[in-house]
């Protein structure tokens with residue numbers, strides 16, 4: 357363990373200013389959507405206050421992935437046509453693109469790779485949720501998929517100098533990469549991600565997805581299914597090479613996640629084999 | 643995947659998938675297949691499976707003027723998750739992809755001259771069509787494979 361690195365990371369966490377920011381509208385919308393007393397009109401007004409993000413949101417509403425055919429030209433129409441859950445997902449896509457769509461040096465991800473990875477994991481998570489009768493949480497799985505690796509954006513700087521040590525430790529001790537991150541730097545990218553979501557005032561379920569996506573068996577019982585969905589989607593995307601970085605496949609495929617969702621070998625292979633189509637769909641959002 | 647003549651570089655990123663770089667050393671034409679799974683169930687997209695993608699690549703190269711006797715192959719990819727339960731068949735998919743790719747190449751009389759496969763590492767492959775060399779970037783390090 358490098359005490360000075362741990363201290364520097366602790367310093368970043370303590371000083372919220374040093375963690376990445378996203379437009380306020382994202383957390384407001386996430387909270388409002390969960391409140392049955394808030395009218396759709398109020399949510400639409402809240403979004404429309406932010407002109408820049410509204411433009412991006414409307415573009416996404418009319419993209420191949422989200423569009424229902426009819427041209428959408430206002431947030432009100434978007435909520436009526438696509439539904440509030442879909443619009444909430446689109447708000448998160450628009451709000452997080454800037455911080456995720458960049459080079460992630462220490463993990464050796466070229467510009468756009470982490471963004472593409474998050475979107476692919478989001479699309480696949482939604483698909484798994486629908487396949488395994490979890491349609492009610494498909495939208496949350498999508499949101500969680502986008503941001504699950506957000507901690508990498510902060511930790512990358514430190515991984516750059518310790519990568520060899522982390523990998524050597526993972527190999528010699530037969531532990532997964534995120535566990536080795538924690539041993540060497542005092543923190544792993546899941547924990548940093550959770551801190552970032554706390555700063556953003558995101559709900560507990562999303563924090564759990566980010567915090568446990570490499571160890572779903574440790575998630576609170578109520579969130580086990582949704583964390584398992586994102587865990588499986590992440591695994592399949594990495595196996596297909598989508599957003600695979602220097603940490604490669606030095607991760608664990610959780611048996612608990614497979615059992616929780618009741619995924620058969622056949623279903624796992626079919627989902628993996630369908631990755632080219634997932635990527636096609638994801639490219640409509642990039 | 644695709645077959646094209648030099649100059650040009652074909653790039654792909656691999657996890658458990660296998661990249662099969664085939665090159666004609668005389669004609670200097672080459673192409674790459676990027677397969678996800680070993681066997682086509684019959685109605686699948688032929689480019690995704692070793693047993694259909696490799697014959698397809700070979701016939702495309704021959705259309706481009708390649709001769710079978712001058713073709714050779716290099717393989718990369720086929721990594722596995724670091725840890726998984728042995729009963730999960732997808733866990734062995736990397737190994738099965740490598741095995742099937744070699745089998746199909748052998749069936750077609752194409753020798754595998756070099757390979758960088760297995761383990762748990764991700765790989766970025768560049769296949770240079772001017773001379774058939776393959777560059778593999780894995781875990782921050784680069785390796786070059788020249789044999790054609």
Ligand SMILES: [Fe+2]
Pocket residue numbers: 504505545569570
């Ligand atoms: Fe991760």
Ligand SMILES: [Fe+2]
Pocket residue numbers: 473504505590
């Ligand atoms: Fe990931």
